[in-house]
Amino acid sequence: MAEKATAERIILGIDPGTNVMGFAVLRCPLLQTRKGAVVPLTIGALKMKKTESHYLRLKQIRDKVMELISEYLPDEMAIESPYFGINVTSVVKLCRAQGAAMTAALDRDIPIHEYPPARVKIAITGNGRASKEQVSAMVRSILHFEENQDVPFDATDALAIALCHYYETSKGLPDGAFGHGAKKSRSKGGSAGSCWEKFVEANKNRVHKQ
Secondary structure, eight states, X not given: OOOOOTTEEEEEEXXXXXXXXXXXXEEEXXXXXXXXXXXXXXXXXXXXXXXXXXXXXXXXXXXXHHHHHHHHOOSEEEEXXXXXXXXXXXXXXXXXXXXXXXXXXXXXXXXXXXXXXXXXHHHHHSOTTOOHHHHHHHHHHHHTOOTTOOOOHHHHHHHHHHHXXXXXXOBSOOTTSSSTHHHHHHHHOSOOOOOHHHHHHHTGGGOOOO
16 A cells, blocks of 8 residues: 655546546645646556446446555545536436546545536646547646557546646646646636536426426
């Protein structure tokens, strides 16, 4: 089991999904003073397409997150919140995947922070409509990945989520220390969180209150 230094924080980033779950663990200084001090401890994607049962996939998600927590002892979890630009069935599955990851963190009393996709993209690239390719390219640049290093988009998305949380909550982070997005993200204002209210507003005829 890893040991943590008191002058650093460990952030677990999760890009939830029931086919593929991206994950990343970042080691970050409590006070950012120099470029390049954020270090990825692990990054990858849990692929579940061969598992036919939706419920077994949820178990795989929880088991993987528990494994990451046990090994890296994260202080916080940053996870992407569900977005409403997909059909209701997909939203339900995505919410379940998110919930499976969250329960693992809750079991270990790890604080959870949600970020909408657009907010993550703004924090990393400065563009809320950036493509996965653009997010991946910026994350690679920020963390100085080797050009030939093969990292799936789900994994770089998880890194982006963890970085977004670091930008949003870090004190003493110099503007422009990593990518263009850090300064712009703060200027947008508002709190990170669930997109459920927007989903309800856009789908009033499909949401029934008990």
